[in-house]
Amino acid sequence: MNFIQNLALKYSHIMMQQSLRKGFNVKLLKQGQEKIPNSSKEYMLYAHIPFCHTFCPYCSFHKYYYKEDLAKYYFQSLREEIKQIKDKGFDFTSMYVGGGTTLINEEELIKTLELCKKLFNIKEISCESDPNHIDPKKLSMFKGLIDRLSCGVQSFDNRILKKVARYDKFGSSEFLQEKISKALGILPIFSIDLIFNFPSQSKEQLLSDLIIAKKLAPQQITTYPLMKSNLTKENIAKALGVSIKDNEFEFYQIIRDFFKDYQCNNGWSFSLEKTKLNDEYVGSHHEYLGVGSGAFSFLDGELLINAFNLNDYSNFVRQKQNANIAKANFNKKEIIKYCFLTEIFSGKIEIKKFNQTLECDLKKDLYIELLGLKFANAIYEKDGCLYSTSFGQYLFVVLMKDFYTGMDLVRAVFRDDVRLKNKDYIDIMKEKVNPLNSANMEFKAD
Numbered sequence: 404m405n406f407i408q409n410l411a412l413k414y415s416h417i418m419m420q421q422s423l424r425k426g427f428n429v430k431l432l433k434q435g436q437e438k439i440p441n442s443s444k445e446y447m448l449y450a451h452i453p454f455c456h457t458f459c460p461y462c463s464f465h466k467y468y469y470k471e472d473l474a475k476y477y478f479q480s481l482r483e484e485i486k487q488i489k490d491k492g493f494d495f496t497s498m499y500v501g502g503g504t505t506l507i508n509e510e511e512l513i514k515t516l517e518l519c520k521k522l523f524n525i526k527e528i529s530c531e532s533d534p535n536h537i538d539p540k541k542l543s544m545f546k547g548l549i550d551r552l553s554c555g556v557q558s559f560d561n562r563i564l565k566k567v568a569r570y571d572k573f574g575s576s577e578f579l580q581e582k583i584s585k586a587l588g589i590l591p592i593f594s595i596d597l598i599f600n601f602p603s604q605s606k607e608q609l610l611s612d613l614i615i616a617k618k619l620a621p622q623q624i625t626t627y628p629l630m631k632s633n634l635t636k637e638n639i640a641k642a643l644g645v646s647i648k649d650n651e652f653e654f655y656q657i658i659r660d661f662f663k664d665y666q667c668n669n670g671w672s673f674s675l676e677k678t679k680l681n682d683e684y685v686g687s688h689h690e691y692l693g694v695g696s697g698a699f700s701f702l703d704g705e706l707l708i709n710a711f712n713l714n715d716y717s718n719f720v721r722q723k724q725n726a727n728i729a730k731a732n733f734n735k736k737e738i739i740k741y742c743f744l745t746e747i748f749s750g751k752i753e754i755k756k757f758n759q760t761l762e763c764d765l766k767k768d769l770y771i772e773l774l775g776l777k778f779a780n781a782i783y784e785k786d787g788c789l790y791s792t793s794f795g796q797y798l799f800v801v802l803m804k805d806f807y808t809g810m811d812l813v814r815a816v817f818r819d820d821v822r823l824k825n826k827d828y829i830d831i832m833k834e835k836v837n838p839l840n841s842a843n844m845e846f847k848a849d
């Protein structure tokens with residue numbers, strides 16, 4: 404990286420923090436807000452399954468320990484919310500089920516996916532799982548329902564698996580390889596999720612992870628840079644230590660080079676064949692509706708946040724009330740920036756199409772930003788399209804990482820362990836959010 408690129412990286416990082424600070428001006432809602440469809444828009448449906456058998460130290464996703472009764476009750480509420488969304492007139496062409504561990508109760512998930520396929524014009528469904536739920540017999544039950552399944556492996560290195568407490572829960576590297584090889588070919592797309600840049604991870608350990616993943620030959624391999632937020636950094640340090648040297652840029656170059664012969668779906672997902680189905684639904688769909696506890700919806704420039712607490716969530720839904728408890732509004736420029744980032748992350752933006760969809764003039768609206776990115780050699784323009792360069796690919800990975808880490812600010816505020824302190828909501832937020840200096844949110848009761 405040259406001096407200008409280094410500067411561009413730091414500047415973009417600061418700009419992203421500022422945008423998050425401005426954008427995450429979260430307002431609490433006394434009453435959930437109605438979600439209204441616009442018939443000219445295409446939406447994606449996101450459903451959250453917040454259960455895991457065990458928790459991993461690096462993970463900040465919204466989840467509870469799995470209990471069968473609790474999960475069954477939750478799935479019933481989820482299906483109720485889905486029916487209510489249908490009654491409001493929404494339709495979806497694709498669905499992303501995230502977690503947690505979405506396959507944790509197969510029977511309930513099947514009922515839920517079948518309902519979605521019956522109610523909406525859904526053509527593709529993506530789900531996430533841990534390695535304990537990928538037995539061929541169980542996966543076969545999802546034939547015709549799940550089109551893409553991503554399985555969290557994180558690393559094939561036994562030392563790392565032990566450190567992140569996954570060795571005892573999900574098995575050794577050898578066991579995982581065996582399990583994955585049997586799971587392949589049952590559903591159309593199987594993706595292996597890896598994480599890179601663990602503190603003290605060596606170049607050899609990274610290369611070995613990549614070689615093993617490639618040898619298994621799943622249709623997709625996703626390599627996330629380790630994301631550390633204020634929610635997880637202490638646990639990460641306890642489990643893995645603190646990095647003396649940050650290898651993120653160097654390791655990312657190794658990964659890009661290693662997957663030269665693969666199709667890039669986006670900055671961190673590589674496929675044997677080009678596919679629109681990958682981990683980043685925010686890139687393929689500007690607007691999405693989230694159902695389930697802790698799910699986010701992005702509709703008409705507003706981020707709506709569903710109740711995190713399972714009881715609150717189920718009570719809202721069963722009383723036929725909207726399940727969202729807070730929202731954040733974004734101005735037009737913030738929306739254009741957000742859509743620009745999530746699209747350029749896949750490597751290319753068709754300017755005309757982008758302008759039509761967002762009713763904007765990208766080159767005018769983001770004039771300064773695009774000039775800076777071109778000057779730093781992060782993007783270039785050709786035949787009406789913007790493309791990311793090799794440096795741009797890394798820059799946008801860093802910004803996406805920043806964006807997801809920023810989402811943890813919202814999670815920090817609404818998590819049960821914070822809320823259950825039996826204090827006034829606002830006080831809790833001020834207390835919890837203020838120490839997170841990186842992006843102070845402002846809270847207002849509506």
Ligand SMILES: C[S@@+](CC[C@H](N)C(=O)[O-])C[C@H]1O[C@@H](n2cnc3c(N)ncnc32)[C@H](O)[C@@H]1O
Pocket residue numbers: 455461462463464501502503504505531532533534554555556557596597598627628629630631635
């Ligand atoms: C929501 S998790 C669900 C996966 C599944 N429950 C499992 O553990 O195998 C989806 C993926 O996000 C990635 N992930 C979670 N926390 C991360 C972090 N802090 N940094 C980078 N990637 C992370 C992991 O690769 C994980 O497999």
Ligand code: SF4
Pocket residue numbers: 454455457458459462463464466502503504533555
């Ligand atoms: S990585 Fe997967 S299993 Fe681990 S806590 Fe996160 S969602 Fe649960």
